[in-house]
Amino acid sequence: MKELELKYGCNPNQKPSRIYMEEGELPITVLNGKPGYINFLDAFNGWQLVKEVKEATGLPAATSFKHVSPAGAAVGLPLSDVEKKIYWVADMDMEFSPLANAYARARGADRMSSFGDFISLSDVCDVPTAKIIAREVSDGVIAPGYEEEALEILKKKKNGNYNVIQIDENYKPNPIERKEVFGITFEQGRNELVIDDTFFSNIVTENKDLPKQAKIDLSIAMITLKYTQSNSVCYVKDGQAIGIGAGQQSRIHCTRLAGQKADNWWLRQNEKVLNLPFKPDIRRADRDNAIDLYIGEEYMDVLADGNWENIFTEKPSVFTREEKRAWLDQMTDVTVGSDAFFPFGDNIERAHKSGVKYVAQPGGSIRDDHVIATCNKYNMVMAFTGLRLFHH
Numbered sequence: 001m002k003e004l005e006l007k008y009g010c011n012p013n014q015k016p017s018r019i020y021m022e023e024g025e026l027p028i029t030v031l032n033g034k035p036g037y038i039n040f041l042d043a044f045n046g047w048q049l050v051k052e053v054k055e056a057t058g059l060p061a062a063t064s065f066k067h068v069s070p071a072g073a074a075v076g077l078p079l080s081d082v083e084k085k086i087y088w089v090a091d092m093d094m095e096f097s098p099l100a101n102a103y104a105r106a107r108g109a110d111r112m113s114s115f116g117d118f119i120s121l122s123d124v125c126d127v128p129t130a131k132i133i134a135r136e137v138s139d140g141v142i143a144p145g146y147e148e149e150a151l152e153i154l155k156k157k158k159n160g161n162y163n164v165i166q167i168d169e170n171y172k173p174n175p176i177e178r179k180e181v182f183g184i185t186f187e188q189g190r191n192e193l194v195i196d197d198t199f200f201s202n203i204v205t206e207n208k209d210l211p212k213q214a215k216i217d218l219s220i221a222m223i224t225l226k227y228t229q230s231n232s233v234c235y236v237k238d239g240q241a242i243g244i245g246a247g248q249q250s251r252i253h254c255t256r257l258a259g260q261k262a263d264n265w266w267l268r269q270n271e272k273v274l275n276l277p278f279k280p281d282i283r284r285a286d287r288d289n290a291i292d293l294y295i296g297e298e299y300m301d302v303l304a305d306g307n308w309e310n311i312f313t314e315k316p317s318v319f320t321r322e323e324k325r326a327w328l329d330q331m332t333d334v335t336v337g338s339d340a341f342f343p344f345g346d347n348i349e350r351a352h353k354s355g356v357k358y359v360a361q362p363g364g365s366i367r368d369d370h371v372i373a374t375c376n377k378y379n380m381v382m383a384f385t386g387l388r389l390f391h392h
Contacts, residue, residue, distance in 0.1 A: 001026050009037045027171035028142075032155045033163035035140055039118055041068050043142040043165055046120030049073060049227045051169070054122040056196055056219040059239070062102035062129075063224075064117040069232075069247065071113035073224045074105035074240035075216070083108070086268045088284045089132060100128035105240040107136060110261050111288045113244075118142075118163075125150045133157070137285065144169035193387060195222050200360055200383040204368075205375045210383070213238070214335055214358040221337030222360060222389065230339050230390040233347075235262040235354060237334045242266075243354070251338065255347045258336075259354040266331045266355075267295040267324060277313045286311070295319060331355035339389040341365040345374035352378050362388050 003020030017037050019026065028043075035043065042065035049070060053061035059075035076098030084090040087108030096104070099121060107114045119133060121143040130150035133141060140163025141154065154164050178187045197215050199222065210218075217236040224234045228246045233254040235243035243262030245254035267273060268291060276294065278287055290311050293302045299318060302308060308315045335358040336351045343365045351359065359375060363384030375382045 001029075004030070006037050006040075007034065023174075027168040029166045031146065031151060031164040031166055033140060033158070033161050035163040035165060038067070039140055039163055042066070042118035043120060043140070043167075045227045046070065046118065047142050047167055049223060050120045050122040052195065052223045052226070053220055055194075056223060057216050057239075060099040060102050061122040062099065062106040063120045064103075064106045064114040065120065066113055066117055069229045070106075070224055070227065070241065070244060071117060072106040072109040072241055072244070073220060074102050074109070075220065076100075076102035077105075077239040079104060082269050082274070085274055086265075087111075088287075092131065094128055094131060097126050097128045099123050099126055100132055103129050104132055107132070109240055109242050109265050110244070112292055113261075115285060115288070125154070127153065130154050135284075139163060140165065142167055191226065191389075191391075193226070193389075195219055195226070199385055199387075202363075202384045202386065203381060204363070204372055204384050205380060205382045207376075207379050207381045210358065210381050214333070214381070217335040218337060218358060218360045218383070221335055222385070225337055225339040225391075226389045227391055228339070230392060232339045232391075233258045234337050235259065235334055235351075235356065236337070237262075237331075237355075242334070251340070251343060252346055252350065254338075255336075255342075255350045259350050262331075262334065262354045263328055264292065264295060266328060267319075270319070270323075270327050272316070272319050272323070276316055279311060279313055282311060295324070328353070328355070333357050335359070337361065339391070341368075341388075342371050343367060345370045347371070348374040348378070348380070352380070357381065359383070360385055362386055 003018050006017040008015050009017040019040055046063045046065040049063050050061040057075050061075050063073040064071045079101050087104045089104050116137050118139050119141040124145035125143045126147050127150045130153040134153050134157055142165040154162055175190055177190050178185055200218055221234040221236040224241050225232050231248050231254050233245045234241055235258050242265040243258040245258030248254040290302050332355045334355040336356045338361040341362050341364045357380055359382040
C-alpha cells in the first residue's frame, strides 16, 4: 500500500487528505478503525520515541501522545502499590507485564493531559496492556504487533471503531525529510542523534556522581524532548516522565509548567489525596478532574458547599499550602532535561523545588557559569550535552 486516504486533515475543512510514500510502501497496516491525520502524526512521533527509549534502556517503553507532543512516557519497571492506586489500576486482578507497567505509568503520570491519547508501544501488545487500554478514553494505539487476544480486546473499544495500527519495526525512513509550509518545501536531514550513556559524560558541576538510574532517567528525558514541540523541559523519576512542559516561548515557563505537573504527580501520592472519600459512582475521569482541583489553588471549586456533595461522601479537609510544601520537600532524586540551554539560574531554582538532583542540557549560554553555580549551591549533578533537541 503506497497511500492511505484520510477523512480530512488537521480540521474537517482541510480536504483532501492522505498519507503516502513517494518510494516504496507504507510501513503500517491499519488493523482496526480509521485513523486520522493527527492520529498518524501522534503515532509516528510516538513510535520513534518508544523505539529509541527501548534501545537506550533495554526496557519496554510506552508513551501517551496528545496533539503531537507526549503527555507521558515510561519504561516497564514494576508499579508500587501507591502508583497502582493513583493510576487507577489497583482494582485490576491480573499479572502486570513490563509493557503494561510502562503504559500504566505513561498514561498515569499526567492523567489530565493523557485523556483521549494516542498510544505508542515498543513491543508486541500483550493482553495485560490491552486490558488497561480498554478501560481508558483513548483514540488509538500503534505497536509492532498484537497478541491475538489483545487485538480482540482492542477491537471492541469505541463500539468497534478504535484505531489499531501495526508498524514494521524494521522500517528505516529516508535520511532526508521534507514538509511544506505556505506552499514552500522545507528540507533537512533527519535527527538521527543517538542518546545513550555517553551523552551525559561531560559533567560540569562539582558533584559528578551520576548513578545508573539517573542515566536511564536522563535518557528518557532527552529522548522525550526529541519528540516534544519546543521549547520543552521534561522531569523524570524512576523510569517515567512525571512532568512535560511543551511549546512554550520562554524556557522558564517550560520549567514551571513541567515542574507543576511533576509536583501534582507527587501530591497525588499523599494520604490526604489517596483517601479522598469519592462517591462510588464517580467515574475515573471525573475523579482526575476533582483531584486536580483539590491539590491546586482552585480547591474551593470542589470543596464549596453545594459542590462537594456531588463528588464526595463527606467533605474533605483543605490540603493546605503548608502541608503541600512539606510533602513536596520529600520528593528527591528527580532528573530534568531541557531541549536547549538554560539561559538563567532561575530554571535551576525552580527545578530544585521539585526535588531535582540531576540535570542535562546542551549548555552554551553566556550565563553558564551562573547556571553551574546554582547547581553547585544545591549539590546537583549537571551534564552539558552540547546538542540541541528542537522539534517542530
